[in-house]
Amino acid sequence: MFTFDYKIFTLFMIDLLRNNIEDYVKITDEDFFAIRQHFDQMDFRKGDFIIRAQDSVSAIYFIQSGLVKLSYWGQDGKEHIASFAMENWWETDFNAFYLQRKSSCTLQCLEATTAYCLSLKNYQNLCARFPYMTGYFLDKSIRGHIANQNRILSLLTLSPKQKYEQFLQLYPSLVQRIPKTILAAYLGLSRETLSRLYRRKK
Amino acid sequence: MFTFDYKIFTLFMIDLLRNNIEDYVKITDEDFFAIRQHFDQMDFRKGDFIIRAQDSVSAIYFIQSGLVKLSYWGQDGKEHIASFAMENWWETDFNAFYLQRKSSCTLQCLEATTAYCLSLKNYQNLCARFPYMTGYFLDKSIRGHIANQNRILSLLTLSPKQKYEQFLQLYPSLVQRIPKTILAAYLGLSRETLSRLYRRKK
DNA sequence: TAAATTATGTGATTCAAGTCACAGCCCGGC
């Protein structure tokens, strides 16, 4: 009887989150049901803010659908992009979330977005109740660390053209979804330089 | 009798590693003794390579004393610094270690260095036998992630002068220990520009 | 100790990317 409930449940939730966890470790229906209850679903429209500067950040977000940008405004008053997150990615301002500080960033939707929201308390409960979830988050964290490392090396070593081409190669599907102005702010280029890149050689 | 052994042991090992773990979770002498046996101590002279490009990387290193640099050579043939690690820091080429690939980086000692070496197998054993160690590594990983995020934002938003000043502020003790040429390669500046920074205003 | 090597400071020059300015375009709302 409960089994039936799970079936209904999983039918409705063709759930990226479960897939994402199961890429790391296989789990039972019962476990996933319990895990899922630690999350709140939230829906945002294009342009909505998930986190505003100066907010305290009490959750991590698993993006079920849509696309968000994590951005930071320098003293120069310009927007810079720390990262993007699309379906199947985790995102938050970890600095604010994990160290319990006010956010210095903004998390905003580039598209209508559905996110599963995991509060700090629920995150801790989850890891306590399902120890393998700690391992899961560690895996995600290390992969994020590796991605950041690569990004740093790209910023240090690549020419504007190479940066753009590497982004194209790494995230081909994102290039169409992100305004060039924003992409430029991610790559560390001016909008104009990025635009001119299409014609130039080097 | 065994208790006595632990005492001797901990007497010899005024051990940064234990302190580092205990910043996250308190552990017993017995546990630390067992944990410690997963590590091999290695000593390096200044200039020695811990990892060379093209190596496969089978361990993470906890720096007990000394200073190392993780660097990458761009196609331009120039050295770029991914990160430094000094006493009390963990370091490796995580890309190569965690994803089991050939290293594209080099890990080299800027000073004579003593490191505790944790092989992938021992790392897995350690987490399996002491589940709280997974939490410990997760904590380290998230903090590393946050540091990388900040570094990315610095590279994107700061002027050369500001980059240097921020480094001074974050790691005052490191500035004296690192050759300016290497520091420039970390900050993403030319050696000359860094040198000139001391006089210029902006 | 002296020689060799590596680190550092500084001037002159170059050039790639930023900035400013403007025009056309696309998209969404009324």
Next chain:
DNA sequence: GCCGGGCTGTGACTTGAATCACATAATTTA
């Protein structure tokens, strides 16, 4: 449909950092 705002392309100009070139200082090593 029309209007307004954000997005994008492109030219002209400016500039700050890289590059090149050299001299001096500091370290290593033989």
